[in-house]
Amino acid sequence: MATLYVENVPDDLYEALRRVAKRNRKSIAAEVVALLERNVPTEHELKKRREFVKRLQQLRATRSPASGPFPTTEEMVREDRTR
Numbered sequence: 001m002a003t004l005y006v007e008n009v010p011d012d013l014y015e016a017l018r019r020v021a022k023r024n025r026k027s028i029a030a031e032v033v034a035l036l037e038r039n040v041p042t043e044h045e046l047k048k049r050r051e052f053v054k055r056l057q058q059l060r061a062t063r064s065p066a067s068g069p070f071p072t073t074e075e076m077v078r079e080d081r082t083r
Contacts, residue, residue: 004032 009017021031041049071079 006032 017031018028021028024031024034026034
């Protein structure tokens with residue numbers, strides 16, 4: 001596993017990170033790793049996102065099985081009146 005050192009972190013940013021880490025009961029290093037995991041997608045994550053978008057586009061391109069000519073509101077009201 002690689003080691004990452006960060007220099008020149010502004011004091012207010014460091015304090016905010018420290019507070020978040022404390023609230024989440026984590027060390028600052030563990031909180032930074034969690035933030036990176038949530039915000040920097042890996043190649044595997046990007047591949048999953050591309051597959052999801054492709055599947056979504058396929059679903060949007062297909063017609064719904066329930067689609068078809070539906071009666072207008074007016075026709076439905078008339079039908080109800082004849083019952």
